[in-house]
Amino acid sequence: MSGIISAAVMMAIKDLALAARTTIDGFMQGLNKSNIKGAGLEFSQYRSYQPGDDLRWLDWKMYARSDRYYIRESETETSISVRLLVDASGSMGHKDGAFSKMDYARYLAASLAWLANLQGDAIGLYAFQHGELFALPSRKDPQHLNRIFYQLERLQPAGHFTTPVAYNSIFTNSRQRELLIFISDLYQTHNEIMPLLESLSAYRHEVVVLHLMADNELNMDFAGYTTLQDLETGETMAVSSNTTQEHKDTVQAWIEAQRKYLLEKNISYRLMRTSEPVEKALTDFLRQRNKNTA
Known part of the structure; x- marks a missing residue:
């Protein structure tokens, strides 16, 4: 195709x-x-x-x-463990048109899992939701890939991000090289996400953040709406022409702050718009990653 x-x-x-x-x-x-x-x-x-x-x-x-x-043709013939960390908290239910950030995250994670399987890598899936953590530890076999697809299909955004008390199963003592790919909109209510990513990076595994944002979030394009509701806290805010530009500037400043913070912690970062074709996003991401690790 x-x-x-x-x-x-x-x-x-x-x-x-x-x-x-x-x-x-x-x-x-x-x-x-x-x-x-x-x-x-x-x-x-x-x-x-x-x-x-x-x-x-x-x-x-x-x-x-x-x-x-x-x-x-390959410069290296090594397999690693690829762990997909997927944010399934309520904010991932945000929609731009017919589909949500969760829909995009689901297909992005499935595509990464398929790609890792072709590489001969072990694959694991971890979902953050309702203050808890769903864990499907890394394995390397076709049936495990089907289990990951099944769990991704069932995954629906709801509740708060996982609390730190549930993080233990993410941290392993494996000596195998690991690539941890975190798919999230990075929205947090009690600073749950950044300390987690910093801790994972401290284990000397490679950590990559794929930051999902919808176009209507970035452009503050909510025509016909007078209020917006936070999908995790339930809080609302009024929408008016006076607040639109201020909000856009705030969002851009926040994105830049997240990017700088993560790069300072040696964590790779890429902003992905949910309107962007997944294969284009993957190609751009891997080219960027190749430059960073060269």
Whole structure:
């Protein structure tokens, strides 16, 4: 399937595994023209098989999907543990049009899981919701990937972010390299998120934050509404033309503060708009990550 698929079209695919596979197929077609290299969710380019190539580097999964032979060129052949940390608190229920930040997070996490599985990485899923933590520890097998899809499909935004007392299962003594990808809008009521990310980074694993924001949040585009309600606290605020620009400036300043704080803690950061096609977001993110780790 060629071409970049819009986020709105992708949200219409109800089968999460199909949506993830479709996204990653498009993503990998883009990699044929790129140069993203490294370990753990990072691919080198694929090229067509040429007579004399070592058959050990033939990618049979690519052949099964495309009926063409591809050689995978990679600088490193290492597998790692990829843990997907998904914020499922009430604020992730915010909508811009037909779908919510939670919908986008669900498809983004599923696509990352599919990509990690293709890499041969172990995958785990952790969901933060109702003050508690759902944990599906990292494993490397196809059935585990299906379990992750099943749990993501069931995940609905509600309640507050997880309280620190429930964080214990995230911290492991594993000596295996780990990549922790945190998908969230970074909204917090009692400073729950930043100390968690700082603690995870202290374990010397790589931590990446994918910060989801909707266009109507960034642009304060709430035509027809006179009040807005916080989905976690229930608090409301009035909307008027006088407050719109002030709010936009406040949001931009807040985003920049989050970015600077995380980068100071050696945590990678990328702002992702929920209107952005997932495969484009993934390509841009991995290119950025490749530069940061080069």
